[in-house]
Amino acid sequence: MVLMLIVISIGLAYNYDAGDKETLRKAAVTIERMASQGHAMSVLHQKPIWLRFEENMVVLAGADVTAEPVRDPDAPPVWLEEGEQEEETHEKVYDTFGGDAVVSIRRWGTGEDAWVRPEEDEFFIWQFQSTGLCEPISIKLETEDSWMILHMNPLTARVDEEETEIR
Numbered sequence: 219m220v221l222m223l224i225v226i227s228i229g230l231a232y233n234y235d236a237g238d239k240e241t242l243r244k245a246a247v248t249i250e251r252m253a254s255q256g257h258a259m260s261v262l263h264q265k266p267i268w269l270r271f272e273e274n275m276v277v278l279a280g281a282d283v284t285a286e287p288v289r290d291p292d293a294p295p296v297w298l299e300e301g302e303q304e305e306e307t308h309e310k311v312y313d314t315f316g317g318d319a320v321v322s323i324r325r326w327g328t329g330e331d332a333w334v335r336p337e338e339d340e341f342f343i344w345q346f347q348s349t350g351l352c353e354p355i356s357i358k359l360e361t362e363d364s365w366m367i368l369h370m371n372p373l374t375a376r377v378d379e380e381e382t383e384i385r
Contacts, residue, residue: 238361238362238363238364238384238385239364239382239384241317241318241319241361242319242359242361242364242365242366242382242384243366244317245315245317245318245319245321245359245366246359246366246368246377246380248276248315248317249269249276249315249321249357249359249368250368250376250377252269252276252278252313252315253269253344253346253370253375253376254374254375254376255278255312255313256268256269256278256280256312256346256375257346257350257352257374257375259280259312259346260280260346260347260348260350261348261349261350263280263348264348265280265281265348266280266281266345266346266347266348267279267280267312267345267346268280268343268344268345268346269343269344270341270342270343270344271321271323271336271341271342271343271344272336272340272341273336273337273338273340273341274316275314275315275316276314276315276316276321277311277313277314277315278311278312278313278314279309279310279311279312280309280310280312281309281310318361319359319360319361319366320335320359320360320361321335321336321357321358321359322334322335322357322358322360323335323336323342323344323355323356323357323358324355324356324358325353325355326353326354326355326356326372333358346375350373351372351373352370352372352375353372354369354370354371354372355370356368356369356370357370363385364382364383364384364385365382365383366380366381366382366383367380367381367382368380369381
């Protein structure tokens with residue numbers, strides 16, 4: 219009986235760890251796929267594409283330069299002062315990810331504890347230039363007790379190095 223309890227407890231502990239590990243791995247693979255896709259699209263279309271890290275999601279988006287401004291025909295005309303230009307922000311969303319892991323970002327050259335976690339009404343943009351370059355960043359994925367850090371390559375937008383702690 220004791221032997222069965224030991225085997226069951228080991229199995230439950232393994233499943234618990236596997237759950238955190240699987241959650242972090244799925245999030246890492248999805249974010250790396252989105253980054254790689256954004257990088258390739260920016261070079262192919264010769265326009266900036268970005269990952270926007272929000273409180274509970276990551277969005278792959280870019281400027282939709284072919285879109286026409288949407289105007290309400292019943293709205294009054296917009297009058298601009300001399301020298302002002304109308305802002306046109308046409309964003310096209312290509313992919314989104316809202317996983318179970320909490321995402322934090324650390325910019326290159328900042329301290330080890332300089333993680334930024336987007337909160338309500340805040341976001342962090344990681345832009346892929348049409349030249350194929352992007353800012354080197356680190357992405358931290360966290361569950362309740364475990365974490366994974368992805369150090370992203372500025373030339374390929376792929377994971378260069380990975381650190382993991384599963385508890």
